[in-house]
Amino acid sequence: MFRIHNTMTRRKEEFQPLHEGLVTLYSCGPTVYDFPHIGNLRTFLWSDLLVRALRRRGFEVHNVMNVTDVDDKTIAGAEREGMSLGEYTAKYADYFFEDLETLRIQPAWKYPRATEHIGQMLDVIRTLVDKGHAYEQDGSVYFDISSYPNYGRLSGVVPDEHTSREFGRLDSDEYELEDARDFALWKAAGPGEPSWDSPWGPGRPGWHIECTAMAIEYLGETIDMHLGGVDLVFPHHENEIAQSEAATGTQFVRFWIHPEHLIVEGEKMSKSKGNFYTLRDLLERGYDPVAVRHLLMTAHYRKQLNFTLDGLEQSRQALARLWDFADRVAEVPEDAEGVDLSAQVHAALTKFDAGLDDDLNIPGAMAAVFELVRGVNPLLSEARVGAEGRQVLDFLADADTVLGIIDHEKGSVDAEVDALMAEREAARGDKDWARADEIRDELLAQGIVIEDTPTGPRWRRGEWGVSEPHVVRSDACSHASAVVVAGVQATHGQECPCH
RNA sequence: GGCGGCAUGGCCAAGAGGCUAAGGCGGCGGUCUGCAAAACCGCUAUUCACCGGUUCGAGUCCGGUUGCCGCCUCCA
Structure with a gap:
């Protein structure tokens, strides 16, 4: 209802x-x-x-x-x-x-x-x-x-x-x-x-x-x-x-x-106050548009939202958690043995729907998603999630038909990174920690974080949301050429004259 | 001036009278790890702007005070 x-x-x-x-x-x-x-x-x-x-x-x-x-x-x-x-x-x-x-x-x-x-x-x-x-x-x-x-x-x-x-x-x-x-x-x-x-x-x-x-x-x-x-x-x-x-x-x-x-930083947004943002302004600062979407829906629609750059950063972190979780579940091998997750998924789904049905309470619905994340994460760490992980992915996809923030591209790494990861594993096998750490630092400089898990090493993007170069369509604004590389803030910080 | 809305932990933010006040971000301590990272656990609101009132019981209802925001004029 x-x-x-x-x-x-x-x-x-x-x-x-x-x-x-x-x-x-x-x-x-x-x-x-x-x-x-x-x-x-x-x-x-x-x-x-x-x-x-x-x-x-x-x-x-x-x-x-x-x-x-x-x-x-x-x-x-x-x-x-x-x-x-x-x-x-x-x-x-x-x-x-x-x-x-x-x-x-x-x-x-x-x-x-x-x-x-x-x-x-x-x-x-x-x-x-x-x-x-x-x-x-x-x-x-x-x-x-x-x-x-x-x-x-x-x-x-x-x-x-x-x-x-x-x-x-x-x-x-x-x-x-x-x-x-x-x-x-x-x-x-x-x-x-x-x-x-x-x-x-x-x-x-x-x-x-x-x-x-x-x-x-x-x-x-x-x-x-x-x-x-x-x-x-x-x-x-x-x-x-x-x-x-x-x-x-x-x-x-x-x-x-x-x-x-x-409102922005507690005040009404206006050009004269210098707290006036377009989406393009935020993209030029290197923020992911999905983080903007997330922030805009964190407050109930009938309440004012206090928009801040710090809030955008918080949204970025929250999405990183969500995306990394989804990746980890998706990486579970098809034939892995695992515990039953249906009760947790069902609870999340129930709470999610209850939120949506209650005057579009998206913040409440989103809490249901994160409660499932917290519940399943420890099982992932202990490699106790098996084929049942599919239920979790189905729920996330279902929730995302409304939220529109979970779907993301993990991307892939090239052969060189694969080779480095293999070399690092070999070094670790030899207890050559110096070489292993050296490789890890090298990859980190490329924006790739290596994590050692019970089932082997995995990689992920270091800075979700700011690591992807985001170029505003050139015909949209000839001045907007901000490119952010591997988590490093863009040097292009000037205001666009056309704004 | 008239009308309306909002005030919840360091920050953001749920909470249609009654289980231990969701969730996210951040901080501190811990577990795990070769070290990390991630993840998890514990701590971070005996209290919901303030003062009264109604009620067996109020963050949730009523009145007042203070602060913020909006509309009354183009505005999402």
């Missing part, structure tokens, strides 16, 4: 989809005007984890994430970089998709672009005007909040004239509105701005209407889940509800899910 917190009711509720076996999920996606920062990515990651958890529960999931490619920022950005709006947004959309892939975020079912759904938006706006929920003024169309009595139910925020005036919305708005709270569904084109034809003259859609139109287009008038960062609760999601339900006359969203923001 899957339970999830619903912002509308402010409590955890048992989830069942409207249509048996199929979950419809709409997640607010990026506005493609800049590189995604780690805060953006955390929200997208939680959307990914939700989808993965639902799929593991046996549901088919139709998840849609919009790409906002027309608004004030994209228009201004295209102007600044001397590109067309289409070229400009395509460039940043590519960066967005690259980052998702780097973080092992599975592709959504659909990624609709706002500019490709202008017709559907105009349909909704026309319906709202016809039904008396919206009005035209000077070529723009506004939603009449007073026509929708339930406004404010999601956020608890009901702006009144006093609030609006205090924050200058009246002054800053060049239009004369009947009600200061009303928001734009359609904006009349300004000079030189990209525009589309409409019954009210050339213009472009307001931000809120895009989600309504595209959600209805792909998922229907009532969707099971809608996810977005907490900052979107008001006014974005509040406005979505108002315009959607006013247009369709039926419930728009059954479950509202809002991941909290992350």
Whole structure:
């Protein structure tokens, strides 16, 4: 039984989809005007984890994430970089998709672009005007909040004239509105701005209407889940509800899910504070993207995550433990005799599922994985794990369909390393410790750690997460050429001018 | 100013009133090892920001105080 917190009711509720076996999920996606920062990515990651958890529960999931490619920022950005709006947004959309892939975020079912759904938006706006929920003024169309009595139910925020005036919305708005709270569904084109034809003259859609139109287009008038960062609760999601339900006359969203923001070193992330990170920034510092993924999911989604470089280091160590464990289990010979592990694996699986089902408690689920690691590790050391180790590997693979952090490449060593290891074994046989240690040091310098176990020596990477050279795709950023070799921090430490 | 959220060991972080307060990282001691490494064991929170209250019983519920964060304005 899957339970999830619903912002509308402010409590955890048992989830069942409207249509048996199929979950419809709409997640607010990026506005493609800049590189995604780690805060953006955390929200997208939680959307990914939700989808993965639902799929593991046996549901088919139709998840849609919009790409906002027309608004004030994209228009201004295209102007600044001397590109067309289409070229400009395509460039940043590519960066967005690259980052998702780097973080092992599975592709959504659909990624609709706002500019490709202008017709559907105009349909909704026309319906709202016809039904008396919206009005035209000077070529723009506004939603009449007073026509929708339930406004404010999601956020608890009901702006009144006093609030609006205090924050200058009246002054800053060049239009004369009947009600200061009303928001734009359609904006009349300004000079030189990209525009589309409409019954009210050339213009472009307001931000809120895009989600309504595209959600209805792909998922229907009532969707099971809608996810977005907490900052979107008001006014974005509040406005979505108002315009959607006013247009369709039926419930728009059954479950509202809002991941909290992350903060950096205890403070809100902002460019002016110098604590603003993109994924690329972290990769250039030599961190493994999987460590970033791990760190972003260490705190429950409804709690703020304090993102620190020290935390990234902790994640790196935790992954090293996990990966080395998985390798050691995988290295057990097929025909080895061993003890029964089914009870331990079953306990881990039970606790793992309980975590996922309880409002997506990934930290709790992850604890189940580590408890199994601690339970099986001593058996490995004593060579008491046999063919039953397969159960452990199956569990890890199963858990990883949600977590997405366990799968990794161990890589291989070349013949020269093999030869050195053999030579070292021979030296040890002769009790030539000096030569044996010399070889071990030599391999260590190459980033390869040798461990002597009861069943013979084994090798592993010395610095999981920083030893692999990681080159950001050259077309993504011509300055990003950071290469980290064998656990040695990159010397390329300059800020990229393009960031 | 209005509204909302959070405060758990050195760090990160679970914990829908009641077994000895998960898990990860780090530190110290030990076992194992030719020495290491890894792994494991023990120690590192008689206590959950502070003050009251409800209850047989509260980290978990209520009120207050302090601190931090967020929304109210573009924002994941």
